[in-house]
Amino acid sequence: MDGTKRANIEIGATVKVVQKQDQRTGKLTEGVVAKILTNSPTHPHGIKVMLADGTVGRVKE
Secondary structure, rough: OOEEHHHHHHOOOEEEEEOOHOOOOOOOOEEEEEEEEEOOOOOOOOOOEEEOOOHHHHHOO
């Protein structure tokens, strides 16, 4: 899945995101999408989402 396109991401989907503090290491956090925070149709670094547990990050997988 391409995390840079908003159309590919649905609420309830399981995704892997990189959080702001993990951008240097590239550590991924897995969770379920609760809310899509990016309004634009694409973003080069990934669409920003909020997971069900409140984690915010950009979708990588």
